[in-house]
Amino acid sequence: MEKKLKCWFETLGDKEKPDEFDAKQLVKLYSIKVPKGKRLGPKDELNIDDIKPPYVLKVCSSNILHKTELKGVLLNNDKECIQDNFKLMRARFPKENILVENQSTYRGPEFIIGIIKDPALGHAVMVGAGGVLTEIYKDTAFRLAPCSVNDAMDMIDELVLSPVFDDFRGISLDKRKLAQTISQVSTLADDLGDKLSQLDINPIVFSDGEWIALDVKVMFAEK
Structure with a gap:
């Protein structure tokens, strides 16, 4: 270890x-165990080929501890809306990483x-x-x-x-x-x-x- x-x-x-x-x-x-996901940098394109829907999008920053209060979490994304919501998160947090994960039920x-x-x-x-x-x-x-x-x-x-x-x-x-x-x-x-x-x-x-x-x-x- x-x-x-x-x-x-x-x-x-x-x-x-x-x-x-x-x-x-x-x-x-x-x-x-944690949900399957990946961290995408400010210049990375959305890539979800190996992650199953539904998806959750989160701002991923050590300086932002309370993501929900800053509208830094988007739940219940399917393949149809994930791209638009990813762009929305990018607009809200242009300098931060974005975490995309499988949303556990x-x-x-x-x-x-x-x-x-x-x-x-x-x-x-x-x-x-x-x-x-x-x-x-x-x-x-x-x-x-x-x-x-x-x-x-x-x-x-x-x-x-x-x-x-x-x-x-x-x-x-x-x-x-x-x-x-x-x-x-x-x-x-x-x-x-x-x-x-x-x-x-x-x-x-x-x-x-x-x-x-x-x-x-x-x-x-x-x-």
């Missing part, structure tokens, strides 16, 4: 802030998995109710990193949202796979050590039998 992490850092070049595409490549190293609540760094205790991993209402729900559980899969299972059980894993209204979610993902994120934090300041996977959703990280943010510690 050390060699893979070194290669990932080399892809960043001089960038001190990974963008969403960079962050997703990082979590993929830890077997965390899912049924059930969104979750968040995160890493925070405590000055005294080090990194802690968090899981909770995710999506745009994360700060309103405040339904979270924490453990120090790294944590085992069993620890992560206990974290999930602590959530107010935990009954949704018991076939709530016909929704079938794989709790153990989510726990494995939480444990993998905690290992990532432990491997990066003091380099990592914060990581957010929000939302992560259950789609086609797997947990998919739809958005990922990574922040390095200040030098």
Whole structure:
């Protein structure tokens, strides 16, 4: 893993802030699934031959953390409208990269998995109710990193949202796979050590039998 992490850092070049595409490549190293997609530079043409519809278009910049508020996300694009909407995103963000991805379909609540760094205790991993209402729900559980899969299972059980894993209204979610993902994120934090300041996977959703990280943010510690 050390060699893979070194290669990932080399892809960043001089960038001190990974963008969403960079962050997703990082979590993929830890077997965390992300939508298939590509990052297109300001002068790149739209190329979606190897990506299945529907598509999502996002501005991809480490300087833009709240994309939705700036109209930096366009959902439900099909092959007929993707080209026009790509041009629209280009007009809105002419100097930024654009991320085009397969748009995952899912049924059930969104979750968040995160890493925070405590000055005294080090990194802690968090899981909770995710999506745009994360700060309103405040339904979270924490453990120090790294944590085992069993620890992560206990974290999930602590959530107010935990009954949704018991076939709530016909929704079938794989709790153990989510726990494995939480444990993998905690290992990532432990491997990066003091380099990592914060990581957010929000939302992560259950789609086609797997947990998919739809958005990922990574922040390095200040030098």
